[in-house]
Amino acid sequence: MRALEPDAPRDATTDGATFTQLLDWLNAHADALLDDPGNNVIGVGIGKKSAGPLDDDSPYCITGFVEKKLPQTQVSAMGVASFAAAVASASGQRQPKALGFEIDVVETGSPFVAHAGLKVPRALRGAHGGPPASLDLQKRFGLLRSGIGITNPHRAYPKTLSVGTLGFFVRDDRGRTYLVSNNHVIADENAGQPGDVVVQPGTLDLTSSELALMNTLAKLTTQTGIARLAAWVDLKFHDPHGIPFNAVDCAAAELKAPPKAPARDVTEIARAGLGGNIVGVASPYTIDPITGRVAGSTRVCKVGRTTGWTEGEVTQIAVVTDVRYGAGLARFRNQIGIAASPDNTGPFSKAGDSGSGILDRDHKLVGLLFAGSENRTLANPIQPVLDALRIALGVTTLDVVIA
Amino acid sequence: MAEAANYLDVQRALQENTAGIIEQIPVSALHLSMPVDGRGARIHASVKAGEKARVPSHVDVELDGRALSIPVEAVADYSEFKAY
Structure with a gap:
């Protein structure tokens, strides 16, 4: 285990460790930090020293999550390592000041829990x-x-x-x-x-x-x-x-309402929430066999009932996983994994957003949101959805309504 | 001698040889995926804390008659997905 080298390259805009360096540190040490019973850290991540939005001017830092922030004297009296000491220990450093990056502690108020289905x-x-x-x-x-x-x-x-x-x-x-x-x-x-x-x-x-x-x-x-x-x-x-x-x-x-139901206007059904229009269906993601470069926009957004308009990044494809439903566990393959982009102040989706269309930056449909965990959203790729519905409906063609 | 898999092989293997890959990773719960971070063709296996050591460093698959070896990156970050 090691801390960042003192002369490691810094992000000129933040005068601190770069996001990538902190991510490397997390990958190497987060497990040890969370598994250590000698501290009260319930989560660790990367944030801004200001604890503000990710696009502000303060440096990136390693952020520790605790249920309740306590005064240093109380922490010492309880025999619990401070976050600074725990990070230093996980990094193999004796003193927190030897770390090559900033740290911060954020109070969560409660443990993290998965969202209940709505x-x-x-x-x-x-x-x-x-x-x-x-x-x-x-x-x-x-x-x-x-x-x-x-x-x-x-x-x-x-x-x-x-x-x-x-x-x-x-x-x-x-x-x-x-x-x-x-x-x-x-x-x-x-x-x-x-x-x-x-x-x-x-x-x-x-x-x-x-x-x-x-x-x-x-x-x-x-x-x-x-x-x-x-x-x-x-x-x-x-x-x-x-x-x-x-x-x-x-x-x-x-779209066929009950006979006495008040009529709804269907002249804007190509529109996504209060934002722009859906303009088409994106080509499936393809990948260069050698470089791994993905063809197609991996920057995505969605409009959902709970979190409204959010933006994210496709971080994984070909996902295989079990998903918890009320009726049991279901195993999926060939799914799209999405993480919230740094533009977001919250998660990409939450309970109640299921069913949202996922759009790329050109507002073409790339997927159908259906599940989430604490920090990831899962979506079906759009083409299998359209193919399966066309067969289930028994129709010859099925086209997305676009503007 | 198994060939090293490229990105396309990994993507296809996860879709076409899913059950065979899962059988080679003896853990209680996992997600498998192909990261698109440009850091090499591999399978990312998210597993529960304490089960990381049970994940092999690679899995073997056969695609179009070719024997392939795919590196597996194990991370103890499993979190159950819920339909919501």
Whole structure:
């Protein structure tokens, strides 16, 4: 183990260690730091010494996360190593001042936990909805567009409330228009029935008054229905006989509201949230066999019901992983891994963003968001989603609605 | 003698030989992926803390009749993905 060399190259703009150097340090020492029971660090990362936005002028630093910041005297009295001492120890240095970089401690207030899925018993309403997104995509939209909150309330409402995101719209060779989201958002993890009404906004985003006024499924779908479930791709879960692979978590609902439902305007369905338009479908990522250079824009963004507009970077392709659903574990392969870009002050996605369309910097669709962990978002590549839905719908062509 | 795999081989192996690769990594839970950071063709295996030592340094696969060896980079950063 080693600290940064004193004469290691510095980032001229920050007068501290470069981001890459700190990343190397984290890769080498973060495990040891977190595994050491002699400190109270629950996480470690890279931040700004100011603890502010990543684009401010202060130097990058190694940031330690603790549940509660304590005075030095109390830390010493408890026999716990200070963050500075712990970092120095993990680096093989005797003194914190020998480190070639800045450090900082951030109080989290609680341990990190994975987000609960946004399908909750009605009694817990309010505990999970959280504050409105910066772009308020949780409310009723007269003008339908991508990125707004939807759900399939059948089999759950009014006992359980839920919400996910409307990803984008497609049109088949007979001129029928469908909204696209995840199976687990609008097809109830394979339990959906053709013709189920998809509502907007999601039931978790209704106010108490709205819930009281629409206290039955029939009243709810009459007032807020926008589409009817048309097709989905079954999720295959781990079972005693083996572990099948999944490629997509997707479903389509035809824009066909219940007879008495107030009409919605569909003239802006190529628009992503309150931002720009979806302009096409990106080519699948290809990779140079020798250099590993990826052809295509890896800078991506999405509009989702919970976190609104966020930007990220595709950091992994060909991802193989298990994903936790209410009905069990499902194994996926050939997925896209996305991390929030430094432009973001928060994660790329959170619970309730499932179903969001992932757009590249040219606003072409590259994927369909369906899951996340503490620091990564997973998306299905877009082409398998379109191919699978075309087959599931039994249509000849299926094109994304673009501006 | 197995050939060294290039990026395209790794991408294809993860899609076409997934079960065979997983069998060679005896851990309780993992994510596999191909990093696109330009630091070499390899499989990134995210595993639980304490299981890193059980990850082999490489896995062997066969693609189009070619025997390939793919380096595996093990990182103890496994965190379960949830559909949300």
